[in-house]
Amino acid sequence: MRGKRSKQYRKLMQQYGLNFGFREPYQVLVDADILRDADKFKMDLVGGLERTLHGQVKPSSVITQCSMRHLYAAATEPGVSYLIDKAKTYERRRCGHHPDDHPTPLSAKECLASVVDPKDSKTNKHRYVVASQEQEVRKHMRGVLGVPLIYINRSVMIMEPMAGATSENRDREERGKFRAGLKRGSGSLKRKREDNDNGEVEGHDEGGKPRKKTVKGPKGPNPLSVKKAKKRSTEEDATRWEDIKMEAPGEGSAEQKDADSGVKRKRRRKHKSGANGEEAGEAEPVLEVE
Template sequence: MRFNKQKRHRKTVRFFSVCFGFRQPFKVLCDGTFVHHLLHNDLTPADNALSNCLSASVKLFTTSCVLAELKKLGASQSASFQAARKLTIARCDHEKRVTADACIAEVIGEHNSEHFFVATQDADLRKKLQKVPNVPLIFGLRNALFLETPSKFQREFVKSSEEKRLHMTENEYKALEKRTTSISANADTEDSSDKEGLGCHSPGLLPHNTRNYSGKERDIKDRVRFKRKKAKGPNPLSVKKKKNHENPNLASRKEVKGDDGNAQSKRKRKRSSRGKRHAETDGV
């Protein structure tokens, strides 16, 4: 249940943010009834309770007429008066004090230029403000705060404004009509000049860029030329023949052809030192 309420509140906040440009921190205009409800149900501090309701940071406001009304009520509303005095005072420009609901309705006006959220327990005031397109309303029920969904009037206002954006206004239509007529007039003058020849130029004179060229050459030069890629030869490194790596042991041997014509390997004879010693002893 709590998750559904938060989801509904986020959807409503997104509606007013996208359609009417509400931005954080949201400004909440409170009257005396709402301040009394917060104190009576221990919903303090008030800024934390409202920020949890809107899932965003808030700034709380009230008017001097609301403070004057709470002060007139005497000791029964002294705590509400002291709490309301801590809020930021919104400018109402009333020389003579008026009732709180009339003051808030006048501060909001027809367009709510200050982008206020209105927090009140007055049902009549909420019904009155539902007819203003961009006024989100907050009220309390026991120990919970609720953000009212957009009214039918507010939804229809947004839908009609979107349809108006899709169509051109009278000024835009007139500007477009003038532009089309001027373009068509220029096109007619160009066609007439083409039929006459070169227009203001004399027939004996030709433009500088076409004076020394024939029609064929001009056509050829005007065409877009693409460079064709020529076929290139193979990579010489990839065509290079492989080297025969001979075995160093076999390379040391020399090939010798025998009588039968077959190749024979010539081996060197190793002479031992024993033979020399025997020859020396025999000579002695």
């Protein structure tokens, strides 16, 4: 089997497994004609089915009573006795078409349809894989949802792509799941919000508890770029306070009195020495009346 076709078959069986519940080992329902063609092309029927389905098949395929009766009716033909012995190793599926009620065996289409879809509900309840060489059988099975179809064409086992009805049903279910997921997600994430006078927004979380969310405003400066204030010790603060007290003028000082009387006091100057070598005394303050 070529790699591209093998990859398509593997993806196809994955889709059947996800949407219709197919699982290993697969139940393959065969008819008399595919047994003939498999023997004609010297094919291992069970091994070919496992390679096509990319999974294990039941130790023996499933064949109906009507298909066995078709083989018994052609027992005189060459090579059919070998097919009968081989078919006896397969699991027999009782289709309910007893020879007393049906002297002539039913066709493969009618027999397989009664096994795959006994209530005519267009569903493959027991998840059968149908391997048949008759086109009428495959045409009828395309109308039943979730039926993988296999046939042999020139010694190559081929699995048909998913039928139109089956593909539409798969797409419809996927859309329904997608919508259900959207509704579930929107219900859990939906929040009722109301604006407060303080500029806060009230909401409800998933548990239904009210919560407050502050509205974002202008940001402050970066704390890493702001210069930190230096911390002063107690002794430094006391010394600084004493200096301030000394610098401040007293209540009974001359400066305060001159300021109260409106007289401007002149600055004092000290002279180094006089002409006779004696130090000059301090100059007497001169008062100026404004």
